[in-house]
Amino acid sequence: MQVRRTRLPVMLVSAAVTALIAMAVATPASGADDEPTTFTVGIKQDIDSLNPFTGIVSSAYEMYQMNYDTLTDYAAEDFSAQPAMAESWETSDDGLTWTYKLRSGMKWSDGEPLTARDVEYSFNRIRNGRYEQTNYGNYVAAITSVEAVDDTTVVMKVDKPTPVMLHLYVYILPEHIWKDIDGKEVRKFDNEPEGPDGVVGSGPYIVTEHQKGQFLRFKANPNYWGGKPAVDEVVFRVFQNDDSLAQALRRGEIDFADDLGSNVFESLQDAEGVTTFDAKYSGFNEIAFNVGAALDDGTPIGDGHPALKDVKLRQALSYAVDTEAIAERVFGGHATPGTSIIPDLYQDLHYDPGSSAFTFDPERAKQLLDEAGYREGSDGIRTSPEGRKLSFRLFGRSNSQTSQQTVQFVAGWFRDVGVEVKPKIVSEDALTEIIGQGNFDLFEWGWVVEPDPNYQLSTFTCANRSYKDGGQVYANLSDSFFCDEEYDRLNDLQAEQIDPAERAETVKQMQQIVYEQAPYIVTVYYDNLQAYRSDRFEGFVPQPDPDGSLLFQYGTHSYRNITPVSAEEPAGDGSSDQAAEEDDGSSNTALVVGGIVVAALVLGGVGYALSRRRADHDVE
Amino acid sequence: MSSTQEAALASADHPTPRRYAGGGLGTYVVRRVLSAAATMLFVLVFNFFLFRLLPGDPISLYTRGRNMDQEQLRELRRELDQPMLTQFVDYLTNPFSSGVDSTQFSRPVWDVIGDYVWPTVILLSTATILSAVIGIAIGIRGGWSRGGTFDRVSTGTSLTLYAMPEFWLGMVLLILLSTGVGPLPGMFPSGGTITPGVDKWSLDGILDQLWHLFLPALTLTLAYLAEYALVMRSSLVDELRQDYLTTARAKGMREKLVRRRHAVPNALLPTVTLVFLNIGFVVSGAITVETVYSWPGLGLLSYQAIRGPDIPLLQAIFLLFSISVVVANLVADVVVAAVDPRVRA
Numbered sequence: 001m002q003v004r005r006t007r008l009p010v011m012l013v014s015a016a017v018t019a020l021i022a023m024a025v026a027t028p029a030s031g032a033d034d035e036p037t038t039f040t041v042g043i044k045q046d047i048d049s050l051n052p053f054t055g056i057v058s059s060a061y062e063m064y065q066m067n068y069d070t071l072t073d074y075a076a077e078d079f080s081a082q083p084a085m086a087e088s089w090e091t092s093d094d095g096l097t098w099t100y101k102l103r104s105g106m107k108w109s110d111g112e113p114l115t116a117r118d119v120e121y122s123f124n125r126i127r128n129g130r131y132e133q134t135n136y137g138n139y140v141a142a143i144t145s146v147e148a149v150d151d152t153t154v155v156m157k158v159d160k161p162t163p164v165m166l167h168l169y170v171y172i173l174p175e176h177i178w179k180d181i182d183g184k185e186v187r188k189f190d191n192e193p194e195g196p197d198g199v200v201g202s203g204p205y206i207v208t209e210h211q212k213g214q215f216l217r218f219k220a221n222p223n224y225w226g227g228k229p230a231v232d233e234v235v236f237r238v239f240q241n242d243d244s245l246a247q248a249l250r251r252g253e254i255d256f257a258d259d260l261g262s263n264v265f266e267s268l269q270d271a272e273g274v275t276t277f278d279a280k281y282s283g284f285n286e287i288a289f290n291v292g293a294a295l296d297d298g299t300p301i302g303d304g305h306p307a308l309k310d311v312k313l314r315q316a317l318s319y320a321v322d323t324e325a326i327a328e329r330v331f332g333g334h335a336t337p338g339t340s341i342i343p344d345l346y347q348d349l350h351y352d353p354g355s356s357a358f359t360f361d362p363e364r365a366k367q368l369l370d371e372a373g374y375r376e377g378s379d380g381i382r383t384s385p386e387g388r389k390l391s392f393r394l395f396g397r398s399n400s401q402t403s404q405q406t407v408q409f410v411a412g413w414f415r416d417v418g419v420e421v422k423p424k425i426v427s428e429d430a431l432t433e434i435i436g437q438g439n440f441d442l443f444e445w446g447w448v449v450e451p452d453p454n455y456q457l458s459t460f461t462c463a464n465r466s467y468k469d470g471g472q473v474y475a476n477l478s479d480s481f482f483c484d485e486e487y488d489r490l491n492d493l494q495a496e497q498i499d500p501a502e503r504a505e506t507v508k509q510m511q512q513i514v515y516e517q518a519p520y521i522v523t524v525y526y527d528n529l530q531a532y533r534s535d536r537f538e539g540f541v542p543q544p545d546p547d548g549s550l551l552f553q554y555g556t557h558s559y560r561n562i563t564p565v566s567a568e569e570p571a572g573d574g575s576s577d578q579a580a581e582e583d584d585g586s587s588n589t590a591l592v593v594g595g596i597v598v599a600a601l602v603l604g605g606v607g608y609a610l611s612r613r614r615a616d617h618d619v620e
Numbered sequence: 621m622s623s624t625q626e627a628a629l630a631s632a633d634h635p636t637p638r639r640y641a642g643g644g645l646g647t648y649v650v651r652r653v654l655s656a657a658a659t660m661l662f663v664l665v666f667n668f669f670l671f672r673l674l675p676g677d678p679i680s681l682y683t684r685g686r687n688m689d690q691e692q693l694r695e696l697r698r699e700l701d702q703p704m705l706t707q708f709v710d711y712l713t714n715p716f717s718s719g720v721d722s723t724q725f726s727r728p729v730w731d732v733i734g735d736y737v738w739p740t741v742i743l744l745s746t747a748t749i750l751s752a753v754i755g756i757a758i759g760i761r762g763g764w765s766r767g768g769t770f771d772r773v774s775t776g777t778s779l780t781l782y783a784m785p786e787f788w789l790g791m792v793l794l795i796l797l798s799t800g801v802g803p804l805p806g807m808f809p810s811g812g813t814i815t816p817g818v819d820k821w822s823l824d825g826i827l828d829q830l831w832h833l834f835l836p837a838l839t840l841t842l843a844y845l846a847e848y849a850l851v852m853r854s855s856l857v858d859e860l861r862q863d864y865l866t867t868a869r870a871k872g873m874r875e876k877l878v879r880r881r882h883a884v885p886n887a888l889l890p891t892v893t894l895v896f897l898n899i900g901f902v903v904s905g906a907i908t909v910e911t912v913y914s915w916p917g918l919g920l921l922s923y924q925a926i927r928g929p930d931i932p933l934l935q936a937i938f939l940l941f942s943i944s945v946v947v948a949n950l951v952a953d954v955v956v957a958a959v960d961p962r963v964r965a
Binding site: 038040046048049051054055130134187188190209211212213214215217233235237238239240241243244247248250251253399429467469470474476 | 690692693694697724725726727735736739791794795798799800806809810811812813814816817910911912913914916920921923927929
């Protein structure tokens with residue numbers, strides 16, 4: 001039947017679509033020459049707070065160090081102490097008095113003078129504030145007094161010598177702003193920018209805008225002591241998945257992507273104008289043993305397998321894990337086999353077991369197990385001399401693909417040497433609880449190690465085992481329940497060694513103890529996969545030199561040193577639509593396949609419907 | 621609870637169908653409001669206990685990543701350790717109290733939700749309106765000329781779209797229209813609601829936001845449209861057999877008027893119910909699409925809260941979602957009753 005249909009809605013919709021498409025084509029082209037240069041970084045998690053006393057996610061610390069400077073900095077080359085606000089410092093012979101000499105003539109971003117008074121204020125605020133201490137307490141724990149002697153001299157006294165005085169990563173805050181926010185208000189204070197002048201600070205960039213869940217915008221600080229950085233603006237944009245992050249980089253909407261997944265990273269390797277960078281990182285993963293769960297006072301807890309208290313068993317099992325296979329097959333080669341608990345990124349501190357390493361050798365593992373009295377039963381599973389079957393629960397983390405794969409590999413290797421493994425996959429929160437109560441045999445997890453080894457080393461001390469409070473057992477830092485007198489003694493020693501070389505010696509000895517006692521099998525040191533628009537920015541500074549991370553470092557080295565690729569060079573006409581056009585050339589098979597699949601599905605649907613109608617007609 | 625189930629339950633209370641007595645819209649609305657209030661109370665109580673059943677130490681969640689010693693943790697635990705009854709009374713007297721802080725953002729939970737609610741409402745209401753209008757129009761046209769080319773093509777396409785996972789459709793559209801493939805240039809941004817640095821309220825800013833809205837709204841419209849088109853089509857096809865249409869034609873009414881005045885209003889009811897029921901989910905957002913386009917909405921926020929886990933935030937979000945569904949059900953019941961007196965009994 002012929003019915004005239006009103007076409008108005010259709011026309012309206014198509015008009016709207018046309019207008020939007022026209023806009024879409026027009027909008028990116030509006031990048032004029034006089035516009036400020038903007039460096040845009042894609043991040044995968046929004047920050048939790050701009051208040052440096054409140055935030056805890058790692059991306060938030062990137063924002064704080066942009067906005068606020070510190071007394072000393074971690075050098076890009078090797079993490080050694082480097083002048084920042086303080087141009088020099090010295091310590092008394094007994095190591096109890098530290099004098100910091102500030103640069104003269106420093107100013108806050110609002111033009112107010114920045115003096116030693118602000119430093120004194122910031123440290124005392126943390127020393128006297130309970131809330132303020134939650135994030136920075138470890139830096140001020142030993143400090144007994146902070147005094148601004150004159151505008152450029154700060155003197156601090158400590159009750160015992162401590163190397164932390166070289167790396168006081170405490171953000172210096174403007175007293176004239178923060179004095180109005182008392183100890184109660186600071187908990188609620190969000191420190192959000194309220195105008196184009198942004199949040200008053202002293203770092204190379206000042207945050208001027210924050211759209212929650214979307215982006216943060218920074219402008220170069222003309223009052224920065226190191227001079228105004230070359231790039232006018234830095235924007236951090238939040239992406240919720242790896243794929244859109246990669247697409248945005250391809251499109252040139254962003255200039256830098258951090259922490260990419262290995263699939264996405266590899267797909268970017270042949271994208272035009274994009275350079276991928278396999279950066280060495282400070283994280284390691286491990287298989288941890290329950291070496292005898294107990295409270296800090298030595299009371300045993302939990303239901304761990306008693307055989308795991310035997311160091312010979314743990315050493316034998318260390319020979320059974322092929323760390324190279326994990327690096328290659330689980331991490332796609334974006335990792336290196338691990339050994340000790342300080343990654344080799346920190347070259348000065350890392351302990352290398354050399355020829356005494358537990359390199360993968362199943363025959364050796366079997367032989368050691370036999371020697372230690374773990375005899376194989378008729379079912380191929382060994383039993384301990386006490387007659388208990390070697391059957392272990394191995395926990396993996398449900399939110400991590402690599403964790404689950406590692407668990408599967410390890411279970412297979414252990415079975416090969418006659419040890420039964422029952423993999424269990426749980427959430428990280430459930431696992432935290434399980435570990436704290438000592439209700440496990442083995443688990444897979446990891447740590448990210450700071451340049452100061454103190455925290456990492458403390459995870460193996462007797463005092464940091466679980467503790468009791470009101471009848472309840474609570475987890476502490478230790479997750480293997482390792483406890484060794486000599487280790488604890490060395491830990492106290494390194495905490496007071498100011499000379500970096502002497503301290504490194506002690507730290508290496510401690511790592512050796514942990515390596516040989518094997519509460520952990522460190523599986524890999526994994527990489528941080530980064531990618532950037534090399535057609536638009538250059539001059540990134542890796543930390544450490546030459547293959548460390550380009551951004552998200554200890555310090556703002558890259559942000560201060562990058563420059564736009566000059567327009568004269570034939571390769572880089574950096575406007576975004578240009579970048580998008582260049583991108584068309586690089587054929588990405590996945591995209592084309594996706595498009596074809598959609599088309600095929602739609603056509604398939606149409607065809608199916610047509611054939612069905614026809615069949616119906618036939619019946620009629 | 622769907623309105624038909626409700627009607628069935630209501631009629632079970634009255635074994636003799638009372639066609640006229642008590643069928644006033646006013647009484648009906650009062651009954652519905654009361655039942656919605658009861659549901660809401662149940663949700664409120666359930667919500668409280670649900671989150672207290674979760675394992676784990678709340679203090680270690682609050683203090684994760686912070687440098688606190690055992691003594692501080694012990695003190696904090698003592699501060700927060702109130703008897704369950706006290707907690708319950710506190711919660712019931714003021715479930716919306718802004719005193720509770722999100723463990724992730726260290727801000728009152730309702731403030732955090734406030735930041736994320738508008739992008740969701742804008743995206744989901746755009747998609748709902750577009751998909752309802754276009755879906756109903758397609759359904760009418762297809763159903764009226766059942767078996768025609770348009771019907772066959774639209775039904776096939778609708779079924780295909782209906783079967784597609786939203787995130788996958790989103791990803792494909794992102795690649796096609798944002799990155800660009802082959803000769804097709806990349807035209808739309810890959811995510812967010814606005815270009816950094818553009819003033820939200822300026823003309824440029826509004827256009828820029830529409831430009832950002834296009835892809836997520838398109839994805840959701842395509843995903844929702846199929847449902848409306850299919851339901852509308854089938855209910856119109858049911859009406860086609862009715863005698864009153866023959867009567868209308870016999871009166872000499874033009875085909876177009878038969879369709880517009882008689883068939884469509886009757887066939888609209890199921891679709892209208894569906895639209896209003898779906899409005900309840902407008903607030904809860906579309907987690908998958910919001911994730912693909914990094915759209916800072918409540919869907920994303922709930923994902924973040926789960927990933928935390930940020931229990932106070934999650935609890936508030938659950939409460940908000942439950943309330944919006946209950947309210948949408950109520951509105952759907954009332955609207956349908958207003959349009960169709962038959963349901964009021």
